[in-house]
Amino acid sequence: MNQFNRRRFLQHSALGLAAASTGLSLYAQHARPAAKVVIKYDWLMSNGQIGDVVAAKQGFFQAEGLDVEFSPGGPNSATVPPVVTGQALMGQFSDSAQLLLARSSGVPVKILACGFRMAPFAFYSLPKAPIRTVSDMIGKRIGIQPTARFVLDAILEKNQIDPSKLTITNIGFDMTPLTTGQVDAVTGWITNTQALSIIGPDRIDLMMKDTGLPSYANVYFATDDALSSRSEDIAKVMRAIARGWAWTHDHPEEAVKLTVEAYPQLDLAIELQTVPRILQLSFDADTAKNGWGSFDPAAVQEQIAIYDKIGQFKSGAPKLEDCITTKILEMTAADRPKFA
Numbered sequence: 001m002n003q004f005n006r007r008r009f010l011q012h013s014a015l016g017l018a019a020a021s022t023g024l025s026l027y028a029q030h031a032r033p034a035a036k037v038v039i040k041y042d043w044l045m046s047n048g049q050i051g052d053v054v055a056a057k058q059g060f061f062q063a064e065g066l067d068v069e070f071s072p073g074g075p076n077s078a079t080v081p082p083v084v085t086g087q088a089l090m091g092q093f094s095d096s097a098q099l100l101l102a103r104s105s106g107v108p109v110k111i112l113a114c115g116f117r118m119a120p121f122a123f124y125s126l127p128k129a130p131i132r133t134v135s136d137m138i139g140k141r142i143g144i145q146p147t148a149r150f151v152l153d154a155i156l157e158k159n160q161i162d163p164s165k166l167t168i169t170n171i172g173f174d175m176t177p178l179t180t181g182q183v184d185a186v187t188g189w190i191t192n193t194q195a196l197s198i199i200g201p202d203r204i205d206l207m208m209k210d211t212g213l214p215s216y217a218n219v220y221f222a223t224d225d226a227l228s229s230r231s232e233d234i235a236k237v238m239r240a241i242a243r244g245w246a247w248t249h250d251h252p253e254e255a256v257k258l259t260v261e262a263y264p265q266l267d268l269a270i271e272l273q274t275v276p277r278i279l280q281l282s283f284d285a286d287t288a289k290n291g292w293g294s295f296d297p298a299a300v301q302e303q304i305a306i307y308d309k310i311g312q313f314k315s316g317a318p319k320l321e322d323c324i325t326t327k328i329l330e331m332t333a334a335d336r337p338k339f340a
Helices: 002-021 026-030 047-057 080-084 096-104 146-158 193-199 224-229 231-250 252-262 268-282 285-290 297-309 327-331
Strands: 035-041 066-071 090-095 109-116 121-125 141-144 167-170 186-189 204-207 217-223
Touching (some): 035 080, 035 231, 047 066, 047 268, 080 090, 080 109, 096 109, 096 217, 096 297, 146 297, 193 268, 231 252, 252 268
Antiparallel strands (some): 090 217, 109 217
């Protein structure tokens, strides 16, 4: 064995000396090329992806041997097809309900981590007709986007309130129906600081988490096949992203500046106002225990049961084990930040 080791040492020394004499790098010759990874997002890159952007800007993906490309979504962009066809290794949904609906339709995808502890969706009202609890909605005029109507139905089901006791009106993303008195409440994302600013300082927020309906947002997902055959690459991606969120937690203002630098369409002043809320959505008592990105399977199961009751699953409710995996969380347990 000693002879073998000595021979190997001499061979490697000779190779290193030859490389040095020709001006070549032995390590560059043997270095593996970075693995190409595409992440498909459900929407445009914004403050909800600040930790992901930081991971790219700070070289955390590169440190994992990855060449990562962000593929933003938008109004006319489909999130699932690129992931299912393998054009993207993984994707991110805005809300966990989207994955449950996809799985119930036969799409072979699973939740692997959740960036936001709760959906940033909320109901906004004013003191003249306050809505602080779900029961306060009774007799009120609720303005909601058509694509979010099923969320309201699920909330009412959870709280055993007949929808006929409310006046429900379709609105867009403009908050003026509330300020002009057309409705008593409007809905939207709490992270949309600029849109919400028109409501004024007396705004009353009823967050989705306070309605009794469990939810997760910024949900990372991948196909069953990718989770089986490329779990190491997915774990590397999530390890780097987790480092990005840890850095964001410790350096929020710098993280905002890096994100605005990468995506100049974002407004620096607005994003600096919003980042405390982003951190509140990303970290809580559960992440202090289980780390950023974790989720409670029981909460996902409750979502499935409620959406099934209101008839959202046209092909039948999916099984919990088909919708989630904790494999990647377990593989990255030591690397995901534990902050509250």
